[in-house]
Amino acid sequence: MRPENDTCSTCGNPVDVSAAICPYCGAIGRSEMAQMGISMVDVGHAGMTTREAIHVLHAGLDAAQAQGARALVIVHGYGSTGFGGGIRKAVHATCRNWQSVGRIRYWLPGERLRPGEELAAVLRRDVPELVKGPHWNAGNPGITVVVTA
Numbered sequence: 001m002r003p004e005n006d007t008c009s010t011c012g013n014p015v016d017v018s019a020a021i022c023p024y025c026g027a028i029g030r031s032e033m034a035q036m037g038i039s040m041v042d043v044g045h046a047g048m049t050t051r052e053a054i055h056v057l058h059a060g061l062d063a064a065q066a067q068g069a070r071a072l073v074i075v076h077g078y079g080s081t082g083f084g085g086g087i088r089k090a091v092h093a094t095c096r097n098w099q100s101v102g103r104i105r106y107w108l109p110g111e112r113l114r115p116g117e118e119l120a121a122v123l124r125r126d127v128p129e130l131v132k133g134p135h136w137n138a139g140n141p142g143i144t145v146v147v148t149a
Contacts, residue, residue, distance in 0.1 A: 037071065038129060039064035043087060044077030044142065050086045054094055061098070065148050071127045072146040073135065091144055103149055110135060110143035123147060 006015055041060030043053035057074060064072040079085020095107035105126075108119050113130070114137045115121075124131055126147055135143055 037069050038073060038127065038133075039067060039069040039071070040073045040075065042075040043091065044075055044085075048087070050090045053087045054090050057091060057094060061103070061146065061148075070148060071123075071130065072148065073130075073133075074144045074146065076142060076144065078142045088141070088144075095144060095146060098146070105147045105149050107144055107146045110138070110140040110145070113137065113143075113145065114139065 039060065041057060041064075043056050043060070048056065053076070060074070061072055074091055076088045076091045077085060079088055092107075092109065095104065098104040099106055106119065106122070108117075108123055113120055113123070113135055123145065127145075130136055130145065135145070
């Protein structure tokens with residue numbers, strides 16, 4: 001039996017699994033994102049340790065690439081310290097490593113997903129569907145976008 005509700009990966013509120021858009025924050029649903037070639041993985045809101053989160057992150061990239069996704073949105077949160085949490089820092093370090101070994105093309109922290117950022121302009125060209133989502137121009141340091149290789 002399929003569950004009737006899922007959790008919005010953007011705001012965390014319950015949403016009907018068949019809903020295309022979250023009624024609370026307007027985020028595009030996961031199935032709609034998948035149809036646009038965008039995968040999502042949330043490593044920051046399940047009480048994981050940093051090590052567990054990075055393990056899930058690797059699995060998320062593997063799945064995204066296997067599905068032919070052009071981009072992976074990583075929801076890692078900002079951290080409770082107010083200075084950027086350990087998971088966020090580990091996600092960014094992992095992205096730097098992936099880029100250096102050619103596993104991904106490039107990555108961009110959520111706070112740089114806005115007009116005027118040079119790499120954001122490249123991202124907008126490569127994955128224009130991201131501009132339609134709730135993360136574009138939101139200044140959200142709790143997410144990172146990866147463009148797959």
